[in-house]
Amino acid sequence: MYKNEIIPVLENGFSLENPWDGQVIIIGAGLAGLTAGYILGKSGIDYTILEASQVIGGRIRALEGFADFPVELGAEEIHGRKSAWYEIIQKQERAIISPEKYGQSLYNIEGKLLTLKEMESAELYEQVDKFTLYWEDYDEEDISVADYLNRLKVPQQYHHVLNAWYGNEYGTSNSRLGVLSMAQSDNKWSSGESNFTLKDASYMEVLKTAFKDVIPHIQFNSPVVMIDSSNELIEVDTKKGQHKAKKVIVTVPLSVLKAGDLAFIPPLDEEKQKAVDTIGIDTGMKILLKFKERIWPENTGSIYPGGKIPEFWVTGLGKDTQSHVLTGFINGENAEYLSSLGDQAVYVALHELDQVFGDRKATESFEDSYIIDWGKEPFIKGAYSYPSLNSEPERISLAEPIDDKVFFAGEATNAWGHPGTAHGALETGYRAVKELIESIELFG
Ligand SMILES: Cc1cc2nc3c(=O)[nH]c(=O)nc-3n(C[C@H](O)[C@H](O)[C@H](O)COP(=O)(O)OP(=O)(O)OC[C@H]3O[C@@H](n4cnc5c(N)ncnc54)[C@H](O)[C@@H]3O)c2cc1C
Incomplete structure (x- = not known):
């Protein structure tokens, strides 16, 4: 149960053996990116989130004014009680219904x-x-x-x-x-x-409350177009300018990787490209x-x-x-x-x-x-990634970091059995930061 591993880290962050003064760039402010930022902040690590759109949430979005309650346009159900996402909702004392x-x-x-x-x-x-x-x-x-x-x-x-x-x-x-x-x-x-929905709130309200400390770290309207990790400092280009960081966490949807909207220098290796091609998203x-x-x-x-x-x-x-x-x-x-x-x-x-x-x-x-x-x-x-033919082992390759510099999160990288879900996205944000911290401890 990943919940037991994640909750203490959400509360206290990771503790580093030696202080690290590097910068981390997270690409995407969906649940995976927000979680990664939150844990980095708790761990005392400086980070910036570059988000292409004007809002947080990605595939979590509510439509206000259509009905007399906010209607979920993306994630709607909470799948099970044994997840860190469920714990966050409980901590906010949100009423849930089946x-x-x-x-x-x-x-x-x-x-x-x-x-x-x-x-x-x-x-x-x-x-x-x-x-x-x-x-x-x-x-x-x-x-x-x-x-x-x-x-x-x-x-x-x-x-x-x-x-x-x-x-x-x-x-x-x-x-x-x-x-x-x-x-x-x-x-x-x-x-x-069991599956639940929120009785009186939207998923977005939960996000805004849980990640309020992360929001000041986000640069909106900043679509990343290139990640060059061939030098010691990674160069991240948006349509507006260039950023440099020691580590990058990529959380964009698999469909964005498939479309080739992000250029990687050096190009993704064969294994990762195979994972991008094999795992389905419609x-x-x-x-x-x-x-x-x-x-x-x-x-x-x-x-x-x-x-x-x-x-x-x-x-x-x-x-x-x-x-x-x-x-x-x-x-x-x-x-x-x-x-x-x-x-x-x-x-x-x-x-x-x-x-x-x-x-x-x-x-x-x-x-x-x-x-x-x-x-x-x-x-x-x-929409969200699915088990296409022979795809399950590919999720590990999709999540594999590049040279301990570029890390991958987002629902499609969930090899723990929870792809395509909100709580699964959160888990990958945690996993990517854990890998990043381990790489700092090993290589600085
Ligand atoms: C219709 C629908 C219904 C769903 N129902 C449920 C449900 O009931 N229960 C459940 O648990 N899950 C559900 N899901 C799945 C859940 O919404 C997702 O798994 C989860 O929100 C994904 O989070 P993420 O952080 O991985 O990706 P995202 O939320 O997609 O976040 C990625 C972010 O990256 C940004 N981005 C993209 N390209 C760039 C770029 N070039 N530069 C910078 N930023 C970029 C995007 O704008 C986005 O904000 C549903 C999804 C959909 C679409």
């Missing part, structure tokens, strides 16, 4: 809207269990979940549900998700099974729909319509709210299609809900919409 306690899921199976119990009681569902109960034991050659479902002869009518539960949840589609890689990653999961979207009244049955939590939007969830469940908001959550192939439609994607979402609930209920009651398309965000360019 949305699944407030509503059940509804699945469109061949035109009928079924509860989980109803779906599970169908005879053919046994074939689904062959996957859901045993995929974690898979240890053969990595193949896609979609291929594996076909091999197990899982009936077609359940494929969209399994795509929502696995492919979409992991940030992609079943056709790109590797069963072996997913099992290898999941078998390392140690943060606990585009991802949330389509928020606000309605004049509730169009779904009471006590509904999620809706799986079986179209282009794998899952809608009732947003704000368990909160004190009068708003009627659904979030459509779309990753991978479906997101690529909907992204190509731009604002028109809203009509696809409404059409799918009309088909599920009938009587043009969604269209008639529709009031407002908001689309966040993470692939189109210039400094994010994707």
Whole structure:
């Protein structure tokens, strides 16, 4: 449990055997970069964060004013109680809720809207269990979940549900998700099974409170374009000028590395480049729909319509709210299609809900919409990394420091079983600083 290792360091920092007067530059002010800065500060080490955008948080962002509570555009759920992120939330005495306690899921199976119990009681569902109960034991050659479902002869009518539960949840589609890689990653999961959301606050409020001492160290609107580590002092170029430091921590999303937005001198070695190429990250979207009244049955939590939007969830469940908001959550192939439609994607979402609930209920009651398309965000360019075929061992290579000078953090570098999550990003910020401190102790 990394929590037990991280919490004391968040409180007291690392203690160095000999004082070190070097400067550290952190690239990116998402959860990984903020954590790294926070721990460096606590350890008495001077640092600057260069952030490309105008705000902290990266893939943590809240939309204010759309509903009568802030709606999460990025990270929303807290996965498990056994993480340092959960501890931070607890320390701030934030109320949390388990949305699944407030509503059940509804699945469109061949035109009928079924509860989980109803779906599970169908005879053919046994074939689904062959996957859901045993995929974690898979240890053969990595193949896609979609291929594996076909091999197990899982009936077609359940494929969209399994795509929502696995492919979409992991940030992609079943056709790109590797069963072996997913099992290898999941078998390392140690943060606990329950999922929570914040009752009265947003993720962003938690960030702003937890990392208030870090914010003065951030230079916003500073996209880094080049890192030259060929000399003793590393040169970091932004569009505005040059910075020099003894150590650098890179926390940009994997999608930004894939796009080649950061030039490395010397170039990334073969192993790291292979890791960048192999680990998957697709585009991802949330389509928020606000309605004049509730169009779904009471006590509904999620809706799986079986179209282009794998899952809608009732947003704000368990909160004190009068708003009627659904979030459509779309990753991978479906997101690529909907992204190509731009604002028109809203009509696809409404059409799918009309088909599920009938009587043009969604269209008639529709009031407002908001689309966040993470692939189109210039400094994010994707949703979150996922277990693509044969990718799990690559996370270690992605995290590997260059010459004890350039260190790597960010959710995709989490080889501890928590990639693609907020608490996983935090863990990598800690891990990168730990490596950096070890390199100081060894080499100065
Ligand atoms: C739609 C969606 C839903 C999610 N849901 C959940 C959830 O429910 N629960 C959960 O735990 N996790 C969830 N996640 C994942 C979670 O949000 C991320 O894993 C986490 O926030 C990533 O943090 P990070 O610090 O690694 O990266 P980021 O937050 O992406 O931070 C990287 C930072 O680097 C900056 N940057 C990029 N390029 C440059 C450059 N050239 N120079 C300087 N700065 C640069 C970016 O602007 C950004 O601020 C979700 C993510 C998305 C997109």
